[in-house]
Amino acid sequence: MKTPAICLAVLALLLALPMAQAQNDAAQVTVQTVSYSDPQLQKFAEAYRSIVILSREYAPRLKAAADIQEAEALNREAQGKMIAAIEQAGLSKDEYQQIANSLRSDPALLERVNKLLQQGQVPQQ
Template identity: 75%
Template sequence: MKTLAICLSILALLLSLPLAQAQTDTAQPAAREVSYSEPKLQQFANAYRAIVELSREYAPKLKAAADIEEAEAINREAQGKMIEAIRSAGLTKEEYQQIAGSLKSDPALVEKVNKMLQKDQR
């Protein structure tokens, strides 16, 4: 059961994975270059931060789930809240995923978003 809960928590964290993966996966050849405005990147950074917080909140709940049904319900709730966090930041899920995908092949974009995240933490 714990293995299943861990797997489900990993699924819940998938929305927050792209930025972390982009930081370590910069060797891939660049796909098409896309330019994002500063406000759009700030919206992404805000959504990313909210998703990280939700991931931290829900990971222990998923690990403590008594059975698969409970774990799936918790996972659905977490994913719903993550999508709402993206919308609250002013993005669609597709826009969030597009920017996250661009991070995989654009180290300069990763650096720009990381600076926004660090600046906002102060």
């Protein structure tokens, strides 16, 4: 997977998870550089890979939903599974979102995560 594609996928992922709390927190905090350990980033990459798989699983189901209620139910189900995948990787939802938000403003961090993702390659369908 090429680096720009990973960047776009990561940014798209940020929109897939509920961000209301993260947006409120971001408004109260000034921009600061946060340092993440390699194990933290490895957990993030693992969670990201799981979320990509879940996104690929749920995208056609959401598209085929009969009505808005079914789509909302599928969306809630997918988000629940995504949060579970994050927690199974060893991060909280807030930790995951913090790292994901940091990727937007820290090119060096984004490059570190891209390298981890390339080492494990997100499965193709």
